[in-house]
Amino acid sequence: HCGRELCCSTFLVDFAHVSIRMAKDQGLSLNPSKVSGRCGRLMCCLVYEHDLYRQMRRSLPKVGQTIETPEGPGRVTRIDVLKRQVTLYLPKEERSLVLEGEALDALLASEETPHASNPGKRKRNDVH
Template identity: 60%
Template sequence: MIELITATQLDYFDNIYIEGRGIDVQRNDYIIAETKRGKELLRVIKGNYTISEDDIVEPDGHMIKSADDEELMKYHQNQQEADHALHFCEKAVREEKLDMVMVNAQYTLDRKKLIFKFTADERVDFRSLVRVLATEFKTRIELRQVGVRDEAKYLGGIGPCGRAHCCSTFLGDFVPVSIQMAKNQDLSLSPTKISGACGRLMCCLNYEDDYYEEARGRMPDVGDSIKTPNGRGTVIGMNILDLVVKVKYKDDYIEDLHCDELEVSGGVK
């Protein structure tokens, strides 16, 4: 099994076998594969590896061969022509008065299909647009509606961490992200602080959520009355990463204690 990425979309592929051996591919190699979209040139992000039966996923296609210089040149030429096709499509959308925003366009390597991706608030009847595009480009046209998270994934960009968007580099399928994850990590709930370029909650909120949820299960909440080695106090703050809580006593003395030293009123949490 090999993992490949095209247009920032992560797919899994079978490696074909020649005389009992698979083709050796490494990270950042380019290969030709038969996909559900057609014949495509793809970049490898993880080379050959063996997986257990429990982890087997349905492959998205089959690797055919390693890409040569001629195929790489053809791919870049296709991309340039796809960019021109995108500009033509944007003009056609305005003329057809369709409520849709074009994201990108891509030819399959064999040019048997031209795929346009777009966003829209509602379903769009684009049959007339397909006819215009098919007449202009003389090939099979596919219009695919994507969500705002997919749009950010295709367009790419830099996140608040200073690195390229996770969705544009290594993430495959999007995972559900909830506001509770931000609460578990004591993050600001301001939308500008916890939203990504797509306007939705940042995917990275999910990365450490299991740890934070487990840690919160061991720690008291702010406002709890707890028993400490120095007497009873009230929790006024916490450091979840270090499992440390800030405790205030009746005489206004404040100290930091590890959660293992504490006992919540009414029993250990």
């Protein structure tokens, strides 16, 4: 919690719709005590950060997606949106690999075609 006193009763006049989906999109715990303010409602601040998280998440692979790496295929096991960091599990190597920055950008740029492990998936930049 941010420590502010009841945003909904001290300075907010317009209340945007806040949903549990916003907490999920931001990778927060879905435990009500973690995402609810003192007033008992979902925290108002979830609305302010939601669009940024959605935009940033679009440029990252999804958990469970398989990505081809120089060490072989890797399955995405974790993403950290704010750090722009992706953790892959490399089954052939039996280890995890954390990618971020230029290494992540280069790998994602090379991901232009869907993989056999993700049949029916569209290319990242396809628009339909």
